[in-house]
Amino acid sequence: MxxxxxxxxxxxxxxxxxxxxxxxxxxxxxxxxxxxxxxxxxxxxxxxxxxxxxxxxxxxxxxxxxxxxxxxxxxxxxxxxxxxxxxxxxxxxxxxxxxxxxxxxxxxxxxxxxxxxxxxxxxxxPWEDWRNTEVNPNLEALRPALSKWCESAETASERALRLRRVATLFPEDFDNWNEERVLDRYELLYNAGLTAEAHRADRAQGTVSAGEPMAxxxxxxxxxxxxxxxxxLKYRPVIFELMPERFTLLELQKSIEALCGLRLHKQNFRRGLERTGFVKPLGIMREDTGGRPAELYTYDQEQFRFAPSLGLSLPRA
Structure with missing residues (x-):
């Protein structure tokens, strides 16, 4: 081979x-x-x-x-x-x-x-973005198909296994949602035949619209x-690889929220950020915020040049 x-x-x-x-x-x-x-x-x-x-x-x-x-x-x-x-x-x-x-x-x-x-x-x-609500309509549209897949199992033990996987990866209670398990959720949808990629050998077979397929x-x-x-994000300060040299704390929070698909608690996020020492104020105010002027910050890279640094806590709103 x-x-x-x-x-x-x-x-x-x-x-x-x-x-x-x-x-x-x-x-x-x-x-x-x-x-x-x-x-x-x-x-x-x-x-x-x-x-x-x-x-x-x-x-x-x-x-x-x-x-x-x-x-x-x-x-x-x-x-x-x-x-x-x-x-x-x-x-x-x-x-x-x-x-x-x-x-x-x-x-x-x-x-x-x-x-x-x-x-x-x-x-x-689309089921990974929870920033706007604790009820994700894209996930709710998938639940009937997931239930049907569980019920189609050939044995009781296989049905129980499928139900447990769905309950773990797509929990009804948002507090149990693990944002890191993106791959596990995609693999489950693929195994359940709910992605277009799972039906390439038979494109005529219909599938639930589970996101945009890729080649x-x-x-x-x-x-x-x-x-x-x-x-x-939680154990290394990689977020600053994605930030401009100068940013507001709200811009930093919104960027993290966009990546993790969750809304964060503003005050708790800022308290956690202050404990890390990752950012330092520049004493410059940005006026074009659409509201009150906001101070600009920068990543204090020199502080961690010779020492390991942790990531950020992500307190949910």
Whole structure:
């Protein structure tokens, strides 16, 4: 069996209080509208995975990425490469293994290519956004189909297992919602046949509209990236990789809310932020807030230059 390696990038930013991911616009003839920036790793041309990934993103989107970390390897049978030079197009390649990466950037508006776009996360995972209400209509629309899937189990033990998975990942009580389990929820919907990707072999079969599909297994890679990022917010100050040099505390809070899909308690969030020492005031007021002037802050990176720093607490509203 011959293998080929493909690199895929989940490039994230926050703009106008919305978490966005950088996507390639696929041709109108494609059944899916979007894919992640991807390309084959060629040992004779690329010295490292990291350098190859940066080159692919720049070539395909016109965008130069900054912070990068490796996510996971994806090698399910039947997955397909996306780029024009994708290794899956080679008939001698039996399987394509994709290495996923997470990249963070504070700059969302300077990619030059017309065939790339910043797309909101909630287009792909609408059940993950709880900022407006404690009742998510996108999730409520899925519940009848999830119940039907549970009841269709062939044995009582399998039915009990499915019910337990649904109750754990899609709890009725919002207080039990775990925002980090994005990938687990997507995998459950896939297994239940509630995503378009689960029916590629039979596109005529109808599915519940569970978010915007992506090419290949890119929505699974994207879910992995969002899960990693939501968890990492709590133990590393990665949020500042997404912030401009100067920001208000409300802008910082809204950016975190956009990423984790939750509303945060303003006073408790600010008290927790003050204990970390992450930010320092600049003594400059911003007037264009639409309300009272707000003081500008910056990330005090020097304070943590030689010492490990924790993440932020995310107290729910």
């Amino acid at each position: 011959s293998l080929a390696i493909e690199l895929s990038a989940v490039v994230v930013t926050v703009r106008d209080n919305e978490a966005l991911v950088l996507c390639l616009n696929l041709p109108k003839t494609s059944p899916e509208a979007y894919a992640l920036p991807s390309g084959p790793f060629l040992p004779e041309s690329h010295r490292t995975f990291d350098l190859a990934l940066r080159a692919f993103v720049r070539e395909q989107t016109g965008f130069a990425i900054g912070y990068v970390e490796q996510l996971y390897s994806f090698g399910d049978d039947g997955r397909q490469g996306i780029a024009a030079s994708a290794p899956a197009s080679d008939p001698e390649v039996d399987r394509v293994v994709s290495v996923g990466y997470l990249a963070l950037t504070p700059q969302a508006g300077n990619q030059a290519r017309f065939d790339a776009a910043w797309v909101p996360f909630h287009r792909f995972f 290949s297994d890119h929505r699974r890679i994207l879910a992995t990236g969002l899960s990693r990022l939501r968890g990492k």
